[in-house]
Amino acid sequence: MAQKVKLSTIADALGLSTATVSLALRDSPLVAGVTRERIKEAARELGYIYNRRAASLRTSRSGILGVCVHDVMNPFFGEILRSIEDELDRHRQTFILCNHQDQLAKQRSFVDTMLQLGADGLILSPSLGTPASDIRLAEENDLPVILIARTIEGAGVLGFRGDDAYGMGLAVDHLISLGHRRIAMIGGTDATSTGRERARGYRVALDRAGIELRPEWRIEGPRDRHSGFDATTRFLAIPDRPTAAVCFSDLVALGFMYGLSRAGLRPGIDIAVTGYDDIDEAAIATPSLTTVANGQSEVGSRAARALLQRLEGQPATDETVLIHPELKIRQSCGHGLQAQAGDRASIAAKDCT
Amino acid sequence: MAQKVKLSTIADALGLSTATVSLALRDSPLVAGVTRERIKEAARELGYIYNRRAASLRTSRSGILGVCVHDVMNPFFGEILRSIEDELDRHRQTFILCNHQDQLAKQRSFVDTMLQLGADGLILSPSLGTPASDIRLAEENDLPVILIARTIEGAGVLGFRGDDAYGMGLAVDHLISLGHRRIAMIGGTDATSTGRERARGYRVALDRAGIELRPEWRIEGPRDRHSGFDATTRFLAIPDRPTAAVCFSDLVALGFMYGLSRAGLRPGIDIAVTGYDDIDEAAIATPSLTTVANGQSEVGSRAARALLQRLEGQPATDETVLIHPELKIRQSCGHGLQAQAGDRASIAAKDCT
DNA sequence: CTGAAAGCGCTTACAG
């Protein structure tokens, strides 16, 4: 390539100063309209590329926002990202994505990079084991943080997540209302706020119905489709097998349903299944998945908006906003226990998406 | 927060120059071991944060790589990203992700941002309609580009993708060998090299077997799970209905199988189905999906390595590397046409993952 | 082995 084109190249070509050129390119009213057009024209012709690093070194505003989640391939986070992106796109903010895969070290190295790049803010679904001090370190170095999906005790920052305990209660209540008394819970871990809250909702709902929880009903661990599939074996081995299972997430539920089918059982007929999140796929799965809408698009857009507001100078708060979940009844719980003798076609023909 | 800690803060505190501090922090052998340790210790104590913008303004190396694909939520790209990430993590390069959703404008604004940030390189799965001149513009401004998944005529840069025509041929040949003569192709568009190549492979394979392609067999368009699901209606309306369908991607195939089940048909028994990509889910889907392994992890890691090598000074080439695809036979094509009378359990019991 | 000085390409008071 030829010599690099910078502000001074344009200034020299037009016999102006770099100050004028800089102002004109950013549409400052201080520059006369004609001059501004001449400058923009010249910039275009010369193939000028704005150097953000130089600008942000001077202004200490980078136009970069970081978004760090467990895994962007997980549709739950994917849907959150989509709404964050929608919100941010209108504000000329570049956003940098990172998957931490629940590894604290990866998250730390990302936060560090954001600090080094002078990022303007960070939306974080914190990795398992994130101490509150990590959040404070970022905040102390002028990197505002907003938490999503999971929260951290004592972090002292704004967070948005679904009301997990309440939501899981909805799923369990629904199964109980259909006549189920032996209900397993598959997936999730006590190491995250999400896992703890959903498990609590499960326990409380059983208790409320006067059902005594048997320890073997709780299959901890699975958090993706594959491990949901693998959990089928353990589920089928439970003595006095449960007639229903609430799953930690839709992904776990979808994998579990694959597993049940593979074992020759019909989800929604032989075993009632619920998911959590209401990802896009839940409506077209067959049987379609009864699940709890977790408001991911609301989480994303509210987090993005809150961050933008802080950048515009609004004071920080440390509230945790709980998004209200909603039960979506579809096919995967059949029509209650009495339907267990029913045939497959009756369900297949019904479209409840 | 207190006063910002910079190199000079450390230098002053220790009575050294910023030059020495800078060298020490980057482990230069020019600095005495003892001094280096004193400096690092002080940096830690003072909470020093390296300012990358300042450094990269000076060195014109940013440590940033851009990765821009259609959609990170698509497992096909997700798996590519995973392997890119693995490769890049070891090289202290930050990578910035972008979904262009096949919108040229979004892709352009991302490439622009990379240019402005002085990114060191770009891995791109080009949006539909990307002109070769866009790639050349980036290259001319010192932003090396490597293409993945799709290629662009005349771009003149290195690219990695699967051999799509050959791969689709494998799927069609397989169905023909099982006795199918009426085979539909669902999904994909002629607007991308991938779509064109896979459709070509489909046509060529039918032709080779002496089967005359009927226009109504080609259902263009679907490229995700939802549209695969929706395509079921059109498929079922084809006069003299095909007994098999090759799908543009696994996602389309999985959606299509949901659609078939919803209509009371059994994929793998009533209708044979193949996918393309061999994403993780293909093996656990029920029926598990016969598909074409598309080498996404190889595409990702080779693209990342090639980019890193270019950053280290290796000369650019303009080759398109075709990764060799491989047929994965599972359950979704049953055991050939004769199995169509078989019952569901016989398939469900077989584990071909 | 360490230091003084210039410069990367912007933006921002300040002056006129």
Added chain:
DNA sequence: CTGAAAGCGCTTACAG
């Protein structure tokens, strides 16, 4: 409405 000059925080020859 436009210009001259300083400075953001680094790194890199160059000197000693």
